[in-house]
Amino acid sequence: MKILFISPELTMSDYYAGKRFLEVCKAEVENYILGCIYIQKETQIPSIISTLDSLTLIVMFNNKDNNYSDAINKLIVKAKNQNSVIRLIAMDRKERKPIELVSESQSFDVWEQLRLRKLDEGCLNSIALLFARKIVSIALPTMYSENCLLFISHRRLDGEEIAAKLCDKFDVQAKTIKNFRDVVNVEVGQEAQNVIDTALSKSDVLIFLHTNKSGNSKWIEKEIRFALLNNIPIIWIQIDNADINTLSIKPGDKPHFSYNSQDFDDESKLTKIVDDILKISFELIMAHSNDIYDQINTFKDFCANKNLEFIEEDKTQMIYNLQLSRKGYCYPQRKINQYIQYFGRRHNDLDLNKLTEFLYSKKHEDYKLYDSVVLLSNNVKMQNVNDEIIEENCDDFYYNWEKYVTEIQSKYDDEIVISGAFPECDEIYKQSLTDAVNLFSKEILKSGFTLVFGAHPTFQNIIFDIGQKIRPKDYKQAVRMYISKFFENKYKLSDLIINATVCETKNIESDLLKSLTEMRTNMIGRSNVKALICMGGIIRENNVLQGIDEEIKIAKANNIPVFLIGSVGGRSSQLAAEYKASGKWSELNNASVELNELLTYALDYRKLIYKIIEYINL
Structure with missing residues (x-):
């Protein structure tokens, strides 16, 4: 405009x-x-x-x-x-x-x-x-909205009063901007955590009030983790010089602002504090939003090279029309006709209302003149918004179109093993591990590798679903699951082989540990395994029972590089910290120290798996 x-x-x-x-x-x-x-x-x-x-x-x-x-x-x-x-x-x-x-x-x-x-x-x-x-x-309405949502992450014990003063002031100085804090926005009778999680997923910025007691809150840690995992900008506000070292995960290099709690009692100081927060909120949202231009330009180039029609329908709303002749049918048929809307920020109900008005103009009476509608951004997972609109991230959307118009070569003889499980009684890391498994599995399969894992409720259904989505034509070959016959009475083979190539291993003397060792040896100790990626895993007092430790031992004996993902918690996090302290990364792989340390703490899982695959392909 x-x-x-x-x-x-x-x-x-x-x-x-x-x-x-x-x-x-x-x-x-x-x-x-x-x-x-x-x-x-x-x-x-x-x-x-x-x-x-x-x-x-x-x-x-x-x-x-x-x-x-x-x-x-x-x-x-x-x-x-x-x-x-x-x-x-x-x-x-x-x-x-x-x-x-x-x-x-x-x-x-x-x-x-x-x-x-x-x-x-x-x-x-x-x-x-x-x-x-x-x-x-x-x-730039799809990059920034006056109706953005600010999520206030605070510890009630010493941050509730400050959060209340901030929100009251937001309502005066920025009436169009919404803010969320649990005490006010959770209605009586509602499931509090569900409401909080939903609000966080829709937030444009998380405002972290770092008070002295917030470092001990597992819920604040969960909120910060979610924001980092889902590309939600974080404003870090340190209050009363709260100790940064008490934070198990830091939202950035250093706080954006540092205040005394008394500053929030001073009307003029509070006015400036709110204006400063609003200013930095806008700057952070725009900084995140600008990445979407690279995605648009990349896809434009792809369309030009593959003869797809990519037509700008509404420049201000970033709506495009994508058209391509259908493949694989001998008789004439209409083109694929898809509408795409790009968002640098999170979409809201007002955006959907505007898009619905646009789509109404693309209908004849009650009949749609298009096949589908996709909302694209850099920070979402695929999900249905309503009966006709799908939300998707740009990378997966690009891959699905590339897969449709280009035959991607599979490497059935090259395998990557994913190992791990949810840490016991550690809900904080559950979302992190789920997201890591999701992204790692997608990128492994997109790259043409065969994905291998040991049967476990943690990963099983996630990987099955991803296999069918990413490799619909060959998902059974692309996904290999190892399972011990020790558990034979707990699974039904006919149900499993629908989703993957299932490799059953021997039940050794009806002994759990011996049977698991047999399964792990068969799964990992093969020449076509190119890497073992360990994430999560239950921490046990008896090292003999540590599953990940045994798998690493098998991999090392077969000269297979091992990569530890530390930010998902559990045994992999514990081991990553030990290797970082000792500096003995070369015992696991020949990758750089920088890469191994990045795997230890980083939450950008897509970037991490890119780097691992890049190393494997060298």
Whole structure:
């Protein structure tokens, strides 16, 4: 969208404050949007009028006397006729009345924004930045929304009062922004954790109030882990110099802000705190959102190389139409017709309402003229939004189309073994481990390797589902599951062989440990196994019973590289810490120390498996 800033000198008699306001606003907008135009002279207006369209946004200051030049009037008339977007600014109470040609428009009230904050004109910069964010939300609606959701992560014991003051102030200074804290937003009778988890999954930013007692909270750790795993920006606020070393997982290199708890009792300080949080929230959301442009450009190049039609339908809403002739049928048939909408942020109900309106125009009576609709971003897993809309991440979407138009070569003789299980009584790590298994399995299968694992309820159904999704034509060959006949009375072979190649191993003397050793030896001790990836695993007092330890021993005896994923908890985390302390990574693999240490703490599982596969393919 093209932004047209009209200098306050062209509409105001006393324009000095307006000029300062616009300079701050324009500088902020130009950080994110190209093509901003600044009209300083009326002689520029005639040439601009001819370029106006529905993708033009005009920013203009009100005149207290409602008296405008002919040139300005002509500009507004043309803008209305071309359905351009017009946003008006009232610097003072006397200037609230907009130009008569757009009298239905509500002006942005600078005086009121200052009053709410109990500030004077010396603090115009904060208000100008607030208005700039409104402009960005209009020009780039799928990148930033004024209706974003801020999730307040805090410990009730010493953070509840601070969280309450913050949220009350948010409601005053940013009425369109929503905030969530469990005490207020969980209704009586609701399952509290389900409500909290749902709110967190829909959040645009997590605000972590790091108080002295928050380092001991497993629920705060869970919330931070979820945010890191799902690419939700985190604002880290340290209060009363809370000890960073008590945090088992850090949300960043260092806190964004450090305050004393007394600062939240001071009205003027609290006002600034909230404005600072809103500013950094916007910057973090935009930084995360900008990654989506790389995804769009990558897919455009792919479509150009594979003769797919990739048509821009709505530039502002980032909606595209993808078309391709169908394969594998001898008679004429219509093309695949799919609509895609890209999001740099998390979508919300307002976005779905707008998309539904768009799709309605693509129907004939009750009949859809398209096959499917996909919402794409960098931070989601595939799921149905409703009966016709699917949410998917860009990487998997790209892979599925590549797989459809290109025959991907499978490496049935090259296998990667995944090993592990959920740590006992450790709910904190459950989501981390599930996400790691999900992403590792997908990327192993996408890369053409055969995925091997030992039968275990932790992984079994996840891997079966992923195998059928990623390798629908050869999933039985692509997924190999080893299972000991010691458990023969607990499984039904006919049910398992539907989903994978099942390799049964001997029941040795009806002894559990001996039978598991037999199964592990058969699963890992083969020349075509290229790597063993260990994640999770139950920690036992008796080392003889440590399953992962035995599997590592088998791998080392067969010169198979081993990779420990430390951030998922359990035995793999414990072992990773031990190897990091000793520096003896070469006992596991010949990869770099940097890679092994990255595997120890990082939560970007897609990046980790990319690096492991890259190492294997060297």
